[in-house]
Amino acid sequence: MTVHFPFQNSYSALPDSFFARVAPTPVAAPRLIKLNRPLAVQLGLDPDLLETPEGAEILAGKTVPDGADPIAMAYAGHQFGQFVPQLGDGRAILLGEVIDKDGVRRDIQLKGSGPTPFSRRGDGRAALGPVLREYIVSEAMHALGIPTTRSLAAVVTGEHVIRETALPGAVLTRVASSHIRVGTFQFFAVRRDTDAIRRLADHVIARHYPELSGTERPYHALLAGVVARQAELVARWLLVGFIHGVMNTDNSSISGETIDYGPCAFMDAYNPAQVFSSIDEMGRYAYANQPRIALWNLTRLAECLLPLFGEEQDKAVEQAQEILGAFPETFSKAYQAGLRKKVGLFTERDGDEALIQDLLDAMAKNQADFTLTFRRLGDAAGDPAADDARAEFMDPAAFDEWARRWRERLAAEPQSAAERQTAMNAVNPIFIPRNHRVEAVIQAAVNNDDYAPFEELVKVLARPYADQPDYAAYADPPLPDQRVLQTFCGT
Known part of the structure; x- marks a missing residue:
């Protein structure tokens, strides 16, 4: 039987200025590392066929399936605050779109599938390490309940790519609600192509915000919708200690999903200024800066949409500022509600925010592990x-002083200790993609062609909130000699 993808493509039906038509570059000897079978079923694909040699060839870009309309999407972007008028998919090719079992349109994209007109002298390929990292972290984020792109498959190509040294090449099959970014709008805004901006905005509304169709001011409502989703998304990042690492506007999804897992990482010890990315030398995208940067990115989106707001420039700017002004409150509401759940509070009372901030301050001062502190707080409840x-605290007395006030606050609520612990364990994971674990998995695969550690880590992270006694060591923070101080982009 032939592998069949039920493509129903819409983005490639937009004008040619939105993309470049380009086929994946064939590879020498593709071999499937991992297929996400549940996701394949969700997408209406046959996992058994995808695991055949024919399936591996499709997932590596060696064979283009029937109905595909491969394109590389055009976009621009601010990278670390510096505007680049043309970026685009330099090593990714969108095969097409399918409608999943829930009726949701999903992109299927090959990442690392060869050069495109947007490659800017790059080879268009991906090394094995970054492919495994994105597979691990994106699927972990999904299991944590955070909106994200997904990983359908990872394939080794049988070829090497040259970075600092020769590394095994690989391709990731990425699934997303779409790959439309703030930078996609910027691509047309810098060219003053208002018709294309309107066409793109209409496409986004139809695809991601259909409830806005027919409203009196759909483009204002679109900006408000993206602002709300981004505010809630970044709040969820902070609640699990996630640091994106490269929050450029071209890595900011209009759909509200986490996208582009490059030098991303999860904190071990709590530190609001934590940075892992080797290219973020000034700490622009540090853990605690992420809400501010998200608003900065959304402001760039608002600038792109101004021509659609009306002919009166001053009025359009005022309206955009009003919409953007909702971000801090939306973020704070989501973040504080999440923190209350993490410390076991079922109701909101005056003083809660200060109580929780005192805990965070004590955690930072005492280098307490972010994930384990909250998880073990559930045990204490x-x-x-x-x-x-x-x-977890270098000075346990600091915890004791805070815990006394915390228990007094808990006593004001009627829930039982068991109810509270259950609720806290449902929002405080015990397993996250610890940086040292991810790096160990990558080294085993790259150096020894050993994927057993990868398989085991993916299995554990699929159930982040469940106690898994057989895999308890995966919850442990790194020993001093295991600490990962920097993470790197895959390019």
């Missing part, structure tokens, strides 16, 4: 004698 959370 369930059993006052449990002291594992206390052990």
